[in-house]
Amino acid sequence: MSKTLQREGIWNTVISYAGILIGFVNAIYLFPNFLEEEQVGLTRLLISISMMFAQFSALGFVNMSVRYFPYFRNKEQKHHGFLFLLLSVPMVGFTVVTALFLVFKPVVMDYYDDEGSRLLIDYYYYIIPLSLFTLLFNLFTAYLRSLFKTIISSFVQEFLLRLLTTLLISVFAFGWIDFQLFMLLYIGINSIIALVLVVYTLWLKQLFILPSMSGLKMIPLREMLFYGFFTFMGNISVTIITTVDQVMIGSYSLSDNGIYTTAFFMTSVIMAPARSIFKIAFPQVAEYWKEQNMVKMEQLYKQITVINMIVGLLLFIGIWANIDNLYSFMPETYSAGKYVVLFLSMARIVDLATGINGIILATSDKYRWDLLFNVVLAILTIWTNYYFIPLYGIEGAAFASMLSYIIINLARLFFVQFVYKMQPFALNAVTITVIAGVALGASYLLPYLGNVFLDILVRSALITAIYGGLMIGLNVYPDMNEWLKKIVYSTTGWKL
Numbered sequence: 051m052s053k054t055l056q057r058e059g060i061w062n063t064v065i066s067y068a069g070i071l072i073g074f075v076n077a078i079y080l081f082p083n084f085l086e087e088e089q090v091g092l093t094r095l096l097i098s099i100s101m102m103f104a105q106f107s108a109l110g111f112v113n114m115s116v117r118y119f120p121y122f123r124n125k126e127q128k129h130h131g132f133l134f135l136l137l138s139v140p141m142v143g144f145t146v147v148t149a150l151f152l153v154f155k156p157v158v159m160d161y162y163d164d165e166g167s168r169l170l171i172d173y174y175y176y177i178i179p180l181s182l183f184t185l186l187f188n189l190f191t192a193y194l195r196s197l198f199k200t201i202i203s204s205f206v207q208e209f210l211l212r213l214l215t216t217l218l219i220s221v222f223a224f225g226w227i228d229f230q231l232f233m234l235l236y237i238g239i240n241s242i243i244a245l246v247l248v249v250y251t252l253w254l255k256q257l258f259i260l261p262s263m264s265g266l267k268m269i270p271l272r273e274m275l276f277y278g279f280f281t282f283m284g285n286i287s288v289t290i291i292t293t294v295d296q297v298m299i300g301s302y303s304l305s306d307n308g309i310y311t312t313a314f315f316m317t318s319v320i321m322a323p324a325r326s327i328f329k330i331a332f333p334q335v336a337e338y339w340k341e342q343n344m345v346k347m348e349q350l351y352k353q354i355t356v357i358n359m360i361v362g363l364l365l366f367i368g369i370w371a372n373i374d375n376l377y378s379f380m381p382e383t384y385s386a387g388k389y390v391v392l393f394l395s396m397a398r399i400v401d402l403a404t405g406i407n408g409i410i411l412a413t414s415d416k417y418r419w420d421l422l423f424n425v426v427l428a429i430l431t432i433w434t435n436y437y438f439i440p441l442y443g444i445e446g447a448a449f450a451s452m453l454s455y456i457i458i459n460l461a462r463l464f465f466v467q468f469v470y471k472m473q474p475f476a477l478n479a480v481t482i483t484v485i486a487g488v489a490l491g492a493s494y495l496l497p498y499l500g501n502v503f504l505d506i507l508v509r510s511a512l513i514t515a516i517y518g519g520l521m522i523g524l525n526v527y528p529d530m531n532e533w534l535k536k537i538v539y540s541t542t543g544w545k546l
Contacts, residue, residue, distance in 0.1 A: 065201065066322040069208030076215050077315040082308075082380040084223040090308030092169050093236060095300040096177060098293040100240075103151065103181035104188055105289040107144035110282030111136055113412055115192040118277075134259050136189055139278070144185055148178055167304050176237050183241035190247040193256075200330050202250045206243040208322075214239040280421045281412065287424030291431045291454050295447040298435050310444040313387030316376065317394040320365045324358045324402050331406050336413045348472045351406055355474035356482070356527055358402040363486040364517050366395050368510055371493040375506050386444065393448035397455035404459040404474065407466045416469060420462070427458040478526045485526070489517040 081090050115136055155174065162170045191203040218239060222232045251257045296314075300307040331354060338347040369376070370392065377385045411420035431454040438446030467473040493513050499505040525531055 065204045066208045066325065069212050070319050070322055072209065072212040072216055073315065074319075076212060076219065077312055078376060078379050080216065080219040080223070082312060082384055084219060085229075085308075087305035087308040087381075087383065088169055089229060089304075091300060091304030091306070091311065092173065092308075093233075094311035095170060095296060095304065095307055096173065096180060096237075097240065098296045098300075099177050100181040100184045102286075102289050102293055102297075103147060103177060104185040105285050107147045107181070107185050108140045108188060108282070108285065109143040110278035110280065110285060111140050112188050112192045113281040113285065114278045115189075115196050133193060133257070136193060137259065139275075140185060140189060144182060147181075151178065161301050164302060167301055169304055170300065173233055176233065180237050180240060183244040187244035187247060190244065190251060194247065194251065195330070196333055197254070197256060198330065198333060199250075199254065203247055206246045210246070211239060211243050214242075277417065280418055284412070284417075284421045284424045287421070287428035290428040291424070291451075291458070294428075294431055295435050295439075295451055298439055299444060299447055302439070306444055309384050309387045310390055310447060312380070312384055313390035313444075313448070314394060316369060316391050317398055319369065320362050320395060320398040321401065322365075324354075324362065327354055327357065328406065328409065332409050332413070335406065335409050339413050344470065344472070347410070351410065351472055351474045352476060353529075354406055355403065356476070356478060359399075359479060359482045360521065360527060360530070362399060362402040363482060364489075364514070366399060367486050367490040367493070367517070368513055370395065371490060371509055371513060372506050375502050375509075378502050389445050390448040393445070393452045397452040400452075400456050400459050403479070404463045407459065407462040407474070410466055410470070410472070411462060414470075416465075419465060423458055423461050423465070427454050427461075430454055430457065481524060481526050482521075485517060485520045485524070488520065489513045492516050 081093075085093075115132075118132075159171055159174070162168065187203075187207070191207075194200065194203055215236075218232065218235055221227055222229070227235070248257070296307055296311060299310050331350065334350065335347060338344075338350070373388055373391060377388065408420065411417060411423075431450060434450035434453055435447055438450045440446075442449070463473065490513070493509050496509055496512060499508060521527070522531055
């Protein structure tokens with residue numbers, strides 16, 4: 051892994067975890083205790099719909115940036131007008147999707163006409179500006195990622211947005227604003243992060259928004275549009291997989307969606323290190339494809355998988371061992387999401403364990419196969435949610451999501467192994483899993499200590515000590531041990 055990749059990964063991880071601390075306060079304490087369940091469900095549903103809206107509008111050009119930018123890269127030539135191309139096609143897409151969104155409003159309103167979901171009708175038009183700024187954020191994040199500048203986009207999304215949300219909920223909790231103004235400001239702070247990236251790009255002197263005919267000579271426009279179409283279909287499929295559960299639950303009950311999405315956020319912590327690494331791995335893999343350096347790509351594939359498993363499994367057992375403690379901070383009704391946490395956590399672990407197979411496929415000449423996997427899984431996700439939600443409610447939705455993630459990742463895993471003779475696992479993957487089981491089992495031997503804060507502290511410390519001790523003692527990941535030795539030596543002067 052290059053020094054740039056390591057540095058960006060470390061900063062992205064630090065930012066992510068700082069944001070997670072704030073996000074936990076928001077999701078576990080502030081949202082559940084100061085907003086009604088229906089209102090919590092509404093805020094989360096608006097975000098989910100805007101993500102889907104933005105993906106339809108992007109027409110696949112977010113991934114196109116990562117794949118083709120290396121061929122355009124030339125700051126002196128203003129990257130041959132690449133940013134103009136990246137923005138112009140999605141803006142046309144946004145115009146078309148907005149028109150359809152307005153035309154089909156009666157259909158959407160009919161879908162959310164149940165008593166438990168009608169609150170969405172009052173805030174229907176809020177989705178349009180939120181979707182526009184979500185689209186801009188995604189496009190500028192992709193552009194900056196291609197420039198290997200990922201720290202600021204992580205900062206504004208993972209930290210700044212959550213901090214502003216904390217301040218907004220606090221203002222609402224004191225009764226200084228009503229819910230309608232709260233929603234206006236909520237849309238505002240979720241939109242402002244896109245403007246921050248625009249300003250940052252300008253500060254980098256990389257805001258080249260004028261068109262350039264020379265860019266069309268780098269890669270044929272027809273090829274880019276063709277690739278964009280396939281990645282568009284793939285992105286839509288992924289968006290359906292990740293949001294259809296919330297959209298369907300919201301149509302039955304916004305209150306249930308509030309409980310479900312609270313559990314969903316608790317499990318998102320598990321993916322924090324992976325999201326940070328994936329942001330910088332994407333352009334790195336694209337560079338390896340350009341260089342046809344399969345040896346380094348496989349090394350990166352295995353290395354990222356091991357890191358993700360070590361951190362992800364520690365976070366999962368920490369959450370599950372403290373699950374009752376975490377729900378004690380919320381109204382009792384939220385505890386209905388306990389097994390949602392379990393099912394979604396399993397989905398996250400599988401996603402982590404299979405590494406960057408999706409990135410490898412999406413940036414390769416076999417990207418059409420990735421589309422096929424995603425389309426099939428989108429159909430499966432819709433069907434499983436349609437089947438399980440009426441039977442088992444939010445737990446059924448979580449089970450359907452788990453099933454979808456397992457299938458798509460296993461399909462990609464076997465395909466990458468068959469075509470490129472690469473797979474991400476080694477014997478240490480089994481060792482990591484066993485160590486996680488031992489640490490979790492040990493936590494169950496500890497009785498409840500009578501105070502929720504003390505119990506969380508002691509239980510988490512016990513898990514970390516056993517997990518970390520076994521990882522280091524068994525030398526599961528030698529690079530981690532060497533890194534720890536350097537840290538100890540630089541801070542204490544001791545050689546281990």
